[in-house]
Amino acid sequence: MSQHDATTDRAPGRAPAAPAKGGSAPSLEPSPALDLGVQLGGLRLKNPVLTASGTCGYGEVYGDLIDYNRLGGLMLKGTYLEPKLGNPPPRIVETPAGMLNSIGLQGVGVEAFLRDKLPALRRLDTAIILNINGSTVDEFAELAARLNGVAGLHALEVNISCPNVKVGGMEFGVDPRAAREVTEAVCRASELPVIVKLTPNVTDITVIARAVEDGGAAALSVINTLRAMSIDVRTRRPKLASITGGLSGPAIRPVAVRMVWETARAVRIPIIGMGGITTAEDALEFLIAGAGAVAVGTASFHNPSAPLAVLDGIEAYLREQGMTRLRDIVGSLETALYRSTKMEEK
Amino acid sequence: MPGELAMPAAPPQRYHVRARVVAHEPLGGKYRRMVLEAPQVAAHARPGQFIHVDCSQGWVPFWRRPFSLSGRSGDCISFIYAVVGPGTRNLAKRRLAEEVDFLGPLGNGFHLHPTASPLIFVGGGYGVTPFFWLLEQAAGRAVHLIHGARSASELLRAAPNGAQVMYTTDDGSYGERGLVTDALRRRLSSPSARQAAVYACGPRPMLRAVALLAREFGVPCQVAMEELMACGVGGCFGCAVKVRGAYRLVCRDGPVFAADEVDWDEPA
Numbered sequence: 001m002s003q004h005d006a007t008t009d010r011a012p013g014r015a016p017a018a019p020a021k022g023g024s025a026p027s028l029e030p031s032p033a034l035d036l037g038v039q040l041g042g043l044r045l046k047n048p049v050l051t052a053s054g055t056c057g058y059g060e061v062y063g064d065l066i067d068y069n070r071l072g073g074l075m076l077k078g079t080y081l082e083p084k085l086g087n088p089p090p091r092i093v094e095t096p097a098g099m100l101n102s103i104g105l106q107g108v109g110v111e112a113f114l115r116d117k118l119p120a121l122r123r124l125d126t127a128i129i130l131n132i133n134g135s136t137v138d139e140f141a142e143l144a145a146r147l148n149g150v151a152g153l154h155a156l157e158v159n160i161s162c163p164n165v166k167v168g169g170m171e172f173g174v175d176p177r178a179a180r181e182v183t184e185a186v187c188r189a190s191e192l193p194v195i196v197k198l199t200p201n202v203t204d205i206t207v208i209a210r211a212v213e214d215g216g217a218a219a220l221s222v223i224n225t226l227r228a229m230s231i232d233v234r235t236r237r238p239k240l241a242s243i244t245g246g247l248s249g250p251a252i253r254p255v256a257v258r259m260v261w262e263t264a265r266a267v268r269i270p271i272i273g274m275g276g277i278t279t280a281e282d283a284l285e286f287l288i289a290g291a292g293a294v295a296v297g298t299a300s301f302h303n304p305s306a307p308l309a310v311l312d313g314i315e316a317y318l319r320e321q322g323m324t325r326l327r328d329i330v331g332s333l334e335t336a337l338y339r340s341t342k343m344e345e346k
Numbered sequence: 347m348p349g350e351l352a353m354p355a356a357p358p359q360r361y362h363v364r365a366r367v368v369a370h371e372p373l374g375g376k377y378r379r380m381v382l383e384a385p386q387v388a389a390h391a392r393p394g395q396f397i398h399v400d401c402s403q404g405w406v407p408f409w410r411r412p413f414s415l416s417g418r419s420g421d422c423i424s425f426i427y428a429v430v431g432p433g434t435r436n437l438a439k440r441r442l443a444e445e446v447d448f449l450g451p452l453g454n455g456f457h458l459h460p461t462a463s464p465l466i467f468v469g470g471g472y473g474v475t476p477f478f479w480l481l482e483q484a485a486g487r488a489v490h491l492i493h494g495a496r497s498a499s500e501l502l503r504a505a506p507n508g509a510q511v512m513y514t515t516d517d518g519s520y521g522e523r524g525l526v527t528d529a530l531r532r533r534l535s536s537p538s539a540r541q542a543a544v545y546a547c548g549p550r551p552m553l554r555a556v557a558l559l560a561r562e563f564g565v566p567c568q569v570a571m572e573e574l575m576a577c578g579v580g581g582c583f584g585c586a587v588k589v590r591g592a593y594r595l596v597c598r599d600g601p602v603f604a605a606d607e608v609d610w611d612e613p614a
Contacts, residue, residue, distance in 0.1 A: 054583075061581040065362050065449070086593050088612065092574050092584035094409050099576060103583045106593055249408060278405070301577035302400070302410065304362055304449070 034318055035325045038072060038293045040270045041218025042193040043155045045072035045127055045293060048326055049283070049311040052274050052297030053078055053131035053157060053197070053221075054103070058117035059124070065304045070311065073127030075221075075295055076117075078159050080133045081143050083109035087164060093230045093239040098249025098276065099298060100228050102164040102242040105133055110146055122152035129195065131157045135168040137178075137185045144190040156192050158182060158217075161199030161224035163246045173199040173224075176211035183215030195272065197221035198263070200252075205259050206266035213267045221272045221295070222263050223256045248298040250276040257285050264290025264331055278306060280313020287314075290331040359390040360452055360579070364445040368422055375499045376428045377472070378438055380446070385421040387450050393479040394570055394602045397425065397450030398578030401433035409576050411437070412597070414476040414547070415451065423450075426475040426502065452578055453601045456480055456568055462543035464488035466533060468526050468556050470548025471495050474502050476570060480545065481509050490533060494526035527555045534563040543567070546605070557605035567605035571596050588612040 036047035053075040056062055068074060086106025093100040108116065113130070121128050130153055134140035140158065147153055160173035160182055172178045179196070187194050196212045198205060200223040209220055225246025230239040238244075256275025264271055273291025277283050278299040286294050299306040314326070323329060361384075369381035387397070398410040411433040413425040429438050440446060456476070458465065465484050467477040474493045481489060491511045495501045498520035505511045513521025514529050522529060526548070533539055542563075546556040547570035560567030573585035573596045580598035587596055588609040594600065 055577075055581055057581055061577070061579055064360065065579070086583065086586065088588075089586045089593075090574055091586055092576055092582065094407060094574070094576075097405060097408060099408060101576075101582065101584060103586075106583050106586070250405065298576075301582050302402070302405070302408065304577075304579070 033324070034315055035327075036315070038270075038326065040155075040193065040195070040272070040292060043127060043129075043195075043218065047072040047311060048287065048293040048314065049307050050075050050127075050129070050272065050293060050295040051300065051307055052295035053159070055297040055300050058108075058113060059121050059128070060117065062300065062304045063120075066308055069125045071126050071307055072293060073129055073154070074121070074124075075129045075157055076131055077107055078105045078131040078133045078162065079107050079110055079113050079143075080105070081110050081139060081146070083107065083112065088241045090239060090241055091245075093245070095228075095230060095247065095249075096251060098247055098251035099301075100230055100240060100245035100247055101225070102240045102245035104164050104242070105162055105169075110143055114150065118150070118152055127154040128152055129155045129157050131159050131197070132186070133159045133162065133165075133168065134182075137182050139168075140182050141185040141189040144186045144192075144194075148189075148191045153192065155195055155218070156186065156190055157195040157197050157221055158186050159197050159224075161197050161201075163199070163201065163225060163227045163244070164242060170199050170201060170224075170227075173197075173208060174202050176207050179208050180211040180215040183212045183217050187216035193218040195219045195221055197224055199224045200255060200259055200275075201227045206262050209263045209267050213269050217269060219270045219272060219292075220263060220267065221274060222260050222291070223252075223275045226252050226255065248276065250278055250282075250299075252276045253282060253285075257289050260286050260291050261289040261333065277310060278302075280310050280317060283310045283314055284317055284329070287326075287329050288331070288333050290333070292327070292330050358452070359386075360450060361386050362447075362449050363387060364447050367440055367442050367444050367446060369424075370440060370442060373426060373502065373504055375502075376430065377426055377502050377504075378429065379416070379424055379426045379504075380437070380440070381419075381422050381424040382446055382448070383422050384448075384450075388418050388421050388423050391415055391418060391423055391451035392455040393483055394455035394476050395451040395453045396578075396601060397423070397448045398452055398575070398597075399437065400447040401437045403436055407431070407433045409433075410449070410578060412452075412572075412575050412578055414570065414601075415479060416475040417479045417482070426472070426478070426504065428472045449578055452597060454599070456545055456570070456602050458484060458545075459543040459566055462541055462566065464490055464539065464542050466530065466539075466542050466544045467491045468530055468544060468546040468548070468552075469493045469502075470526055470546075470552040471500055472502065473546075473548030473552075473570070473572075476547055477545070478504060478506065481506055492526050492529045492533070494521075494529070525555075526552065527559060530556060530559055534559060534565065539563070539565070541565075544605075546570070553605070553608075554610040557608065557610060560605055568602050569605045569608065570601045571603060571608075572601065
């Protein structure tokens with residue numbers, strides 16, 4: 001399997017970030033049990049690794065190829081009240097270290113989800129989070145209400161950040177007032193913890209993040225795809241039928257890490273970090289920047305086992321660092337030290 | 347008759363494996379054949395299915411590459427590919443005994459009509475590769491393979507001995523000058539072809555033309571389609587084709603579709 005080249009993840013002389021109590025000295029004693037648990041508002045995850053919405057269908061896509069029971073949760077494909085046809089092809093473009101997509105939230109609609117998809121998911125020992133969509137605030141609220149009392153559903157992820165639908169989607173996510181209004185409406189209607197997925201296509205994500213926090217969200221997903229475009233120079237046509245699409249994959253990771261860091265300093269609610277995570281080291285960047293959990297998305301298209309490799313690597317890192325609790329690493333970025341080590345390197 | 351569905355009878359058995367390269371040989375022109383030792387995959391695979399191969403070095407290219415299976419022998423499967431881009435250029439460097447990471451078998455595969463005769467296979471360019479295996483499956487029946495390309499250098503002349511093959515080239519540099527559909531029309535016009543069934547794989551404009559001919563002559567037709575594909579297993583929803591008014595996925599619902607169910611006039 002492809003891997004990144006070895007990187008210098010720790011500068012010389014740099015102390016491990018936020019060592020746990022009694023921590024870092026090598027010991028011959030058996031390693032203590034790791035506490036990988038994550039609390040996202042009212043949602044408890046057994047570990048911090050989820051699948052990102054729109055990359056694992058309704059949980060049936062990779063179920064025979066990897067063991068979903070090992071993951072903290074599945075964030076399922078975007079769903080509306082009604083079935084959605086999706087956008088015309090071509091819908092995807094391969095780009096350097098990533099891809100564009102404009103699927104247009106093709107989906108079965110909530111009734112078919114409940115009837116055909118959810119029963120199989122109830123047998124899994126992992127959190128099930130449905131990504132919900134609407135063209136209006138009322139549609140979001142109606143869908144959230146429809147999902148009350150449904151066994152086997154543990155949280156909602158409110159999608160106010162899809163760049164590929166004509167009505168709704170990102171419209172709500174670029175305006176703090178609209179973002180708050182949708183959040184409030186869903187929180188009022190729903191008995192489940194409400195996660196809101198933010199778009200990176202804004203000047204200042206912290207403004208939207210604070211509005212959504214004020215609206216009552218339990219947690220934030222940061223980030224959705226970046227609006228992007230690719231052109232076939234021979235035909236002088238856009239490579240996507242919808243002209244623009246959303247960029248995902250390793251290409252967007254540094255942007256996502258930056259936005260998680262900014263958001264974490266602006267809000268008190270937990271953040272699920274996502275955007276180009278392919279390895280454990282990538283995921284650790286998000287956790288150190290302030291994400292309480294992470295989601296693996298586009299990487300699964302290349303390697304279906306990527307979420308498990310990320311989880312295994314996070315565990316290995318915590319043991320190596322002598323840490324016993326995942327939460328000790330969350331938000332442990334040491335900016336002052338970074339500047340001094342950089343000077344030493346010069 | 348038209349409307350013969352090309353759907354799998356049983357739930358798919360698919361695997362993510364690293365398989366040893368047991369043969370890797372040039373086939374002339376830009377074509378190469380790779381044979382991989384993958385017992386589980388070989389046990390469940392059928393003609394028309396594909397494998398999704400990691401051709402990357404350091405995540406370049408970012409997506410896997412799908413290849414139709416072109417044969418099975420014991421514990422091994424084989425596929426033929428054309429070296430045309432960054433993925434296939436990487437793949438061409440794989441040596442014997444190295445391992446190749448792939449997902450498969452994927453998709454539904456062809457379903458040969460139980461009684462139709464003759465069976466007519468139409469392969470455009472490297473779209474011919476699944477038919478080498480389908481020819482083996484159809485052994486003992488009346489089969490014609492029509493294989494066309496722009497010119498002689500793009501033809502893949504690897505059909506098993508004894509197969510009845512007609513070649514066409516756009517420029518007349520080998521076989522008959524013209525399109526595969528010219529040859530197909532002539533074949534279907536013969537009174538002996540009234541009970542024929544057609545199976546096609548190639549570029550979408552060719553498939554559309556083949557589908558229209560099959561409809562004109564009232565014979566069943568299955569087409570194996572190709573679209574840009576990221577995950578290969580139904581996760582990304584990228585490889586959509588419109589079938590009976592709804593978007594279906596080439597990787598999961600296809601690649602083989604009943605020709606008369608595809609909405610050919612949709613842009614693609």
